Amino acid sequence: MITKIVALLIGREVFKYKRAKARTQKLARQEAQRRMNEFVSIASHELKTPLTSIKGNIQLMGRRLKSSTNETHSVETQQLLAEARELLDRTDQQVGRLTSLVNSLLETSRINANTMDLLFEVCDLNSLLQEVVKDPRSISAKRTLHINISEDKNIIVMADIGRIKQVILHYLSNAHKYSAIECPIKIHLREEGSMAYVSVSDEGPGIPIGEHKHIWERFYRVSSIDVLNSSEVGLGLGLHISRTIVEQHHGRVGVQSIPGQGSMFWFTLPLFQEK
The missing domain is CATH 1.10.287.130 (Signal transduction histidine kinase, dimerisation/phosphotransfer (DHp) domain)
Structure with a gap:
């Protein structure tokens, strides 16, 4: 005892x-x-x-x-x-x-530090996306863009315009850096239920499935993938920042990629609902 x-x-x-x-x-x-x-x-x-x-x-x-x-x-x-x-x-x-x-x-x-300020306003995601792709800083003039959006359809969201531009520009920058210059980049915008859906697809080397959940982490870079069209080697912060921005808009981010078959990065934002 x-x-x-x-x-x-x-x-x-x-x-x-x-x-x-x-x-x-x-x-x-x-x-x-x-x-x-x-x-x-x-x-x-x-x-x-x-x-x-x-x-x-x-x-x-x-x-x-x-x-x-x-x-x-x-x-x-x-x-x-x-x-x-x-x-x-x-x-x-x-x-x-x-x-x-x-x-x-x-x-x-x-x-x-939870001090990222967002300035929300009603905006047309269609117009915003077209504005971004026309910006000469967004991508090389040698690159072909295939844009699948309805120019006559407004897709209205409540968003910080500058921050969402930042996300789109980073997706485009990644697609440009990691795929051959002769390969087109595809941009798609559509509505999915109560959400707006934006995707950027490339024909690059693809990302191993085991890396998909890690690429959104701070300072994470896929070591097995080489940069093809830039001398810049980032810090592995772009996707982490993009995810944070989208999540603060109550949206989601994701990637679909298979090695050898390119990558498609996407994000969603809630459609604006008038009260």
Whole structure:
């Protein structure tokens, strides 16, 4: 009898110890995550200011070089000016890439701190999608787009227009980066019950099924897939940010992909219901 009581007491103390240890470890992880988020936020803000200044100086120098072009210059001088403009263009592209990475870090720090602000308004998803694909920044001019939307049909949603554009642009960017330039990208918009459905399909290498649930995680990249049409290698934040934006709109995201058969990324948004 005494042995059983002692065993019970020991067991209880062991349980209490393990529970306290688990709680301590959880609190330590949370504090480490909080400090990491704080560091990322501060570092991103500190980087953004000088990057803005650098980009402004590059653009100013580019305008001055352009205005200094003169047919009276010697051939050697004209060649040097052309080389300088080319170097400035490359530098501007790299600064733009770095700015994009910093913005992604800021976005994910806002997500972790639950401070991502959304400005909802009634908008036509059809018009928004057409506006995005006409934007020269959305995709290379060499790429063929097959757009399957009804231009005469309004698909009305309540959304933060800038944020939804961000999601669509990221889907298009991924499709462009991971598929051959001669392969078309397909964009589809339709209504499905009470939801608007948007999909972007490519003919890239596809994504292994085991990776589907992980690609939406922060900082996750599929190592077995190579970038084909960009020198940029992202941080693995775009899909994580896209999922957060869509979910804050009470929508869903997903992917359908089989290795060797391309990928289709999609998201849904609730249709606007007038009260």
